[in-house]
Amino acid sequence: MDTSVALVQAYLHVNGYFTVAEYPVLEAYRGDHARTVTDIDILAFRFAGAGHDVIRGRGRRALGERVTDPILQCPADRPDMIIGEVKEGAARFNDAMRDPVVLQIALVRFGCCPSDHAEDLVQQLLARRHVVAPTGHSIRMVAFGDVQANHPEPAGTTVPMRHVVQFLQRYLRTHWNVLRHAQIRDPAFGVLALIEKWGVDAARGAPVEKPDVRRAHGDVRVQGKS
Numbered sequence: 001m002d003t004s005v006a007l008v009q010a011y012l013h014v015n016g017y018f019t020v021a022e023y024p025v026l027e028a029y030r031g032d033h034a035r036t037v038t039d040i041d042i043l044a045f046r047f048a049g050a051g052h053d054v055i056r057g058r059g060r061r062a063l064g065e066r067v068t069d070p071i072l073q074c075p076a077d078r079p080d081m082i083i084g085e086v087k088e089g090a091a092r093f094n095d096a097m098r099d100p101v102v103l104q105i106a107l108v109r110f111g112c113c114p115s116d117h118a119e120d121l122v123q124q125l126l127a128r129r130h131v132v133a134p135t136g137h138s139i140r141m142v143a144f145g146d147v148q149a150n151h152p153e154p155a156g157t158t159v160p161m162r163h164v165v166q167f168l169q170r171y172l173r174t175h176w177n178v179l180r181h182a183q184i185r186d187p188a189f190g191v192l193a194l195i196e197k198w199g200v201d202a203a204r205g206a207p208v209e210k211p212d213v214r215r216a217h218g219d220v221r222v223q224g225k226s
Contacts, residue, residue: 001021001022001187002022002041002086003188004086004087004088004144004161005021005022005041005042005086006021006186006187006188007161007164007165007168007188008041008042008084008086008144008161008164009021009042009186009188010168010186010188010189010192011069011159011164011167011168012042012044012046012082012084013186013189014167014168014171014189015046015068015069015072015074016046016047016050016051016068017044017045017046017050017080017082018044018045018046019042019043019044019045020042020043020044020109021041021042021043022039022040022041023039023040023043023106023109024036024038024039025037025038025039025040025096025102025105025106037096037099037102038094038096038097038099038102040083040084040097040102040106041084041085041086041144042082042083042084042085042086042144043081043082043083043084043106043109043110044081044082044084045079045080045081045082045110045112046068046074046079046080046081046082047079048075048076048077048078048079048080069167071157071159071163072142072157072159073140073157075138078132078136078137078138079136079137079138080137080138080140081110081112081133081137081138081139081140082140082141082142083097083103083106083125083139083140083141083142084141084142084143084144085097085141085142085143085144085145086144086145086161087143087144087145087146087161088145088146088161089145089146090145090146090147090148091143091144091145091146091147091158091159091160092143092145093141093143097141098126100119100122100123100126103122103125103126104118104119104122107121107122107139112133112135112137112139113133113134113135117133117134121133121139125139125141128156129141129156129157130156130157140156140157141156141157142156142157142158142159143156143157143158143159144158144159144160144161144164145158145160145161146160146161146162147160165192168189168192169192169196172192172193172196173196176196179193180193180197
């Protein structure tokens with residue numbers, strides 16, 4: 001998985017979304033042949049009121065507030081579906097992401113609307129970057145990437161990648177007393193947690209053991225604790 005996509009996936013997980021990353025859109029030909037037209041970087045769905053709870057005694061308690069990052073502009077009163085484009089550079093939507101057929105496939109992937117409603121919903125989505133489905137949940141196009149002065153910001157919600165990383169770092173620091181005991185399997189979030197672990201140890205004044213540097217056969221070898 002692309003590193004930027006992995007960071008966005010971790011960010012959306014923390015905000016209560018279920019995700020499908022790098023979903024391939026295929027075009028079929030005669031003779032059982034097919035090709036990949038594009039990959040949709042992120043498809044995400046969040047139920048209203050989703051949050052993170054932990055077990056405490058015989059009950060449970062919330063890990064933080066049941067609110068999402070304000071910049072994400074997630075509606076609080078209804079489920080929310082995101083079709084996301086992720087860029088290391090300037091935030092924008094590729095031509096394929098503006099293709100009505102590609103977006104219809106994205107909607108059908110989650111079964112969020114009947115297939116005969118998808119075409120009309122996509123036309124509204126392309127015009128406004130957000131729409132409310134007949135079932136009552138919102139569908140939004142969100143661009144993740146840099147916001148640069150010389151590049152026009154795409155219509156709809158835009159989340160800078162720098163903000164994604166900073167949000168995850170703040171989340172780790174705020175809840176470190178709990179998260180430091182967790183086995184984090186998410187690769188991107190796990191790397192940030194490891195960095196936070198090293199930083200917390202340094203902040204507590206833990207002594208840093210200097211490695212022994214010894215020369216052997218003309219080479220420099222570093223010995224220390226692994």
